[in-house]
Amino acid sequence: MNSLKLWTAIGMLVLASSAGDVMLSAAMKRIGDLDAIRINKGLLTVIGHVVREKLFLLGLCCLIFSFFCLLTALSWGDASLVAPASASLTYICSAILAKFLLHENVDRRRWLSAALVCVGVLLLVK
Amino acid sequence: MSSAHQAGCRRNIRVKFKKIFIYLAIACCNGAGDVLLKRGMQNLGEIHLSRWTHIFNAFIDPWIILGILFLAGFFYSYLTALSWADLTYVLPATAFGYVITAFLSRVFLHETVSPWRWAGVLLITCGVGLVARGPSLTERPTKDTALGKDSAISRAKEQHELA
Numbered sequence: 001m002n003s004l005k006l007w008t009a010i011g012m013l014v015l016a017s018s019a020g021d022v023m024l025s026a027a028m029k030r031i032g033d034l035d036a037i038r039i040n041k042g043l044l045t046v047i048g049h050v051v052r053e054k055l056f057l058l059g060l061c062c063l064i065f066s067f068f069c070l071l072t073a074l075s076w077g078d079a080s081l082v083a084p085a086s087a088s089l090t091y092i093c094s095a096i097l098a099k100f101l102l103h104e105n106v107d108r109r110r111w112l113s114a115a116l117v118c119v120g121v122l123l124l125v126k
Numbered sequence: 127m128s129s130a131h132q133a134g135c136r137r138n139i140r141v142k143f144k145k146i147f148i149y150l151a152i153a154c155c156n157g158a159g160d161v162l163l164k165r166g167m168q169n170l171g172e173i174h175l176s177r178w179t180h181i182f183n184a185f186i187d188p189w190i191i192l193g194i195l196f197l198a199g200f201f202y203s204y205l206t207a208l209s210w211a212d213l214t215y216v217l218p219a220t221a222f223g224y225v226i227t228a229f230l231s232r233v234f235l236h237e238t239v240s241p242w243r244w245a246g247v248l249l250i251t252c253g254v255g256l257v258a259r260g261p262s263l264t265e266r267p268t269k270d271t272a273l274g275k276d277s278a279i280s281r282a283k284e285q286h287e288l289a
Binding site: 021022024025028029031032033034035050087091094095098099102103104105106107109110112113114115116117119120121122123124125 | 144205206208209210212213214215216217218221224228242243245246247248249250251252253254256257260261264265
């Protein structure tokens with residue numbers, strides 16, 4: 001029962017942080033090249049654009065929610081299991097969401113890279 | 127060599143430089159921020175729930191302030207990268223932060239890094255290298271390119287330059 005609770009928290013954490021990343025990515029694409037805006041109009045304008053974008057705020061809420069899920073999961077399970085498991089699952093989940101929601105061209109090279117990074121993160125706790 | 131070609135080469139180099147710079151900025155700020163926070167929390171000692179207000183002392187520790195500044199820099203460079211690159215291109219850069227963290231904790235915090243961990247570092251580096259060499263943004267057909275106008279214009283320009 002306890003492990004079910006723990007994995008539910010990890011699942012919610014992974015979904016929330018991937019959804020947050022996808023929303024941030026979509027929001028930034030809507031705003032346009034931040035470097036160009038900063039050079040032309042200054043840093044304050046960049047911050048103004050970013051803060052006024054609703055999708056960015058929604059993405060930020062998702063990331064904050066995922067942080068609280070992380071804290072909850074950490075209180076139920078070992079840090080050596082929770083942190084790498086959630087980080088590596090997030091890479092795979094984000095790649096899937098980016099392919100289907102953002103229609104990014106996730107080719108073999110990117111799938112392989114996501115898998116390598118995922119296994120690499122898991123190895124970091126050994 | 128025509129001036130248009132030279133300008134194109136210069137632009138390519140600039141774009142390549144920008145990609146490498148933002149990748150390094152994301153990874154270094156992420157890794158350094160984590161290590162600095164850890165260093166600051168070592169000064170602070172363990173925090174007990176009964177004396178949780180103790181945690182506010184963290185905000186006067188210079189290591190922690192520096193760590194927070196680095197993490198703010200990480201978030202800014204992450205958002206900038208997302209504004210002109212795919213999410214699946216930028217994400218491995220955040221993982222490369224773990225590699226920087228491993229090196230910094232070895233050198234700066236004198237932690238022992240096991241061979242398994244070095245193997246993980248190697249895999250992450252391979253994954254990051256693989257995706258960084260590819261295109262950074264998915265090509266989307268615009269109205270002009272869909273109609274073949276774009277290629278027709280560039281062909282006409284090339285012929286003009288040759289003439």
